[in-house]
Amino acid sequence: xxxxxxxxxxxxxxxxxxxxxxxxxxxxxIRLLPEGHRGGISNTATQGVKAGNLIFVGGQMSxxxxxxxxxxxxxxxxRNVFESIKSVLGAAGAEMTDIVKHNVYxxxxxxxxxxxxxxxxxxxxxLEYFSHPGPTATELRxxxxxxxxxxxxxxVAVVDTEKEPLTPPRxxxxxQPMPFCHGWKAGELIFVGAQRSLAEDGRLLGAGxxxxxxxxxxxxxxxxxxxxxxxxxxxxxxxxxYRYFGEGTDVTDYWxxxxxxxxxxxxRPSSSGTGVRIAGFPLAGELIQVEGIGVLGEEKQRLMPPNxxxxxxPENPFTQGWRVGNLVFVGGQISADAEAHAVGGxxxxxxRNVxxxxxxxxxxAGADEDDVVKINSYWHGEGDWExxxxxxxxxxxxxREFYPEPGPAITNLRVAGFAFEGLLIEIEAxxxxxx
Numbered sequence: 072x073x074x075x076x077x078x079x080x081x082x083x084x085x086x087x088x089x090x091x092x093x094x095x096x097x098x099x100x101i102r103l104l105p106e107g108h109r110g111g112i113s114n115t116a117t118q119g120v121k122a123g124n125l126i127f128v129g130g131q132m133s134x135x136x137x138x139x140x141x142x143x144x145x146x147x148x149x150r151n152v153f154e155s156i157k158s159v160l161g162a163a164g165a166e167m168t169d170i171v172k173h174n175v176y177x178x179x180x181x182x183x184x185x186x187x188x189x190x191x192x193x194x195x196x197x198l199e200y201f202s203h204p205g206p207t208a209t210e211l212r213x214x215x216x217x218x219x220x221x222x223x224x225x226x227v228a229v230v231d232t233e234k235e236p237l238t239p240p241r242x243x244x245x246x247q248p249m250p251f252c253h254g255w256k257a258g259e260l261i262f263v264g265a266q267r268s269l270a271e272d273g274r275l276l277g278a279g280x281x282x283x284x285x286x287x288x289x290x291x292x293x294x295x296x297x298x299x300x301x302x303x304x305x306x307x308x309x310x311x312x313y314r315y316f317g318e319g320t321d322v323t324d325y326w327x328x329x330x331x332x333x334x335x336x337x338x339r340p341s342s343s344g345t346g347v348r349i350a351g352f353p354l355a356g357e358l359i360q361v362e363g364i365g366v367l368g369e370e371k372q373r374l375m376p377p378n379x380x381x382x383x384x385p386e387n388p389f390t391q392g393w394r395v396g397n398l399v400f401v402g403g404q405i406s407a408d409a410e411a412h413a414v415g416g417x418x419x420x421x422x423r424n425v426x427x428x429x430x431x432x433x434x435x436a437g438a439d440e441d442d443v444v445k446i447n448s449y450w451h452g453e454g455d456w457e458x459x460x461x462x463x464x465x466x467x468x469x470x471r472e473f474y475p476e477p478g479p480a481i482t483n484l485r486v487a488g489f490a491f492e493g494l495l496i497e498i499e500a501x502x503x504x505x506x
Contacts, residue, residue, distance in 0.1 A: 119159040120444040122503040126228040127445040129480030131155040140219035149196040169228040171255040174209040176223045183355040204236035205250035207264025212351040214485030229257040239294040246273025254295040261299040261365035266291035278356035289336035307393040308400040309342040309363035326490040339388040343402030348488040371395040374435040383411035394436035399502040404428040413493030422469040442502040450496040
């Protein structure tokens with residue numbers, strides 16, 4: 072893989088105001104475009120964005136110069152991916168030890184035993200790059216957007232800031248020694264890795280029971296927030312990944328059943344959130360993982376644009392986005408109406424609707440597309456690889472209408488579905504204002 076090189080950049084002077092402190096300090100926003108870099112998704116030049124002390128690395132895959140998968144096995148692809156992440160961080164003057172959060176997305180179609188071997192091969196390479204205390208970890212089995220690609224990884228790094236690893240006592244743990252932490256406190260930011268329904272010895276609790284697993288995962292999430300000096304009120308971004316393969320109205324029924332449990336553990340108003348259905352997790356019988364980002368302090372602005380889409384649960388506490396200081400979180404936006412019915416029968420139409428909702432949420436915070444540093448795009452598309460490539464191209468084309476090059480760092484993933492029937496795509500965003 073190519074060695075790090077000086078990035079081209081779009082730099083903007085900015086101020087970074089931490090919620091509740093009133094502190095203001097200069098910030099420079101730099102888009103990281105290492106020359107010759109080929110690890111990121113082939114449809115964007117921006118591989119990462121450095122905004123002050125934060126570095127967002129977009130999804131990295133093992134790709135060649137033509138954007139095709141490089142390497143026939145998970146070990147080779149994993150090494151290429153992490154070397155790509157090192158390249159992007161190096162362009163920002165950072166190192167792997169600066170990573171506080173990393174998400175691993177992998178594609179393995181085998182049975183439980185094959186998934187276990189796959190993860191073991193991946194971990195043998197991944198663990199060469201991390202030592203204790205390592206970053207938080209989220210590991211999701213889903214579809215990627217390049218044929219024969221086996222793994223995609225995104226990361227967040229923090230530099231020049233006092234950091235504290237978070238591992239609450241008597242918390243769940245992995246079944247084998249891992250260097251990862253459950254969370255990191257970096258200044259007033261709290262990064263919480265995927266929380267799972269596991270015991271201290273790594274055993275799965277509540278196998279096959281979505282209500283039990285949901286309650287356990289959210290209790291663990293709050294424990295990490297509490298160790299950082301916060302609670303559920305400080306959680307401003309929260310993602311729920313769950314496994315379910317039903318169809319029709321059963322899709323929403325399942326989501327509502329799970330969400331009734333989630334609501335018992337959510338603040339009112341809640342964090343902004345994203346919820347997507349995926350193929351699975353590292354453990355058989357595991358149905359849900361939740362992760363999030365919190366910010367300490369009381370000063371924050373809830374973002375609820377008028378004439379927006381809404382959820383199927385009436386009088387809900389859900390939130391479209393939050394602004395705290397110069398940081399803006401936009402929760403997963405979908406192409407729906409005020410009654411939670413899908414709008415638009417094709418991926419291009421839904422993507423355009425979704426990005427319009429993102430724009431409207433940003434506007435509530437006084438922000439626009441130029442302020443966005445990170446986008447996660449989750450879409451559902453079936454068919455052969457020709458069809459998948461066509462869908463990917465359709466999503467990319469609409470993205471470029473809203474985010475011309477060089478745009479934000481992007482992670483682009485295929486998922487099993489969403490909370491409501493007929494939805495094809497969900498997009499979330501993080502922005503940092505320059506003003």
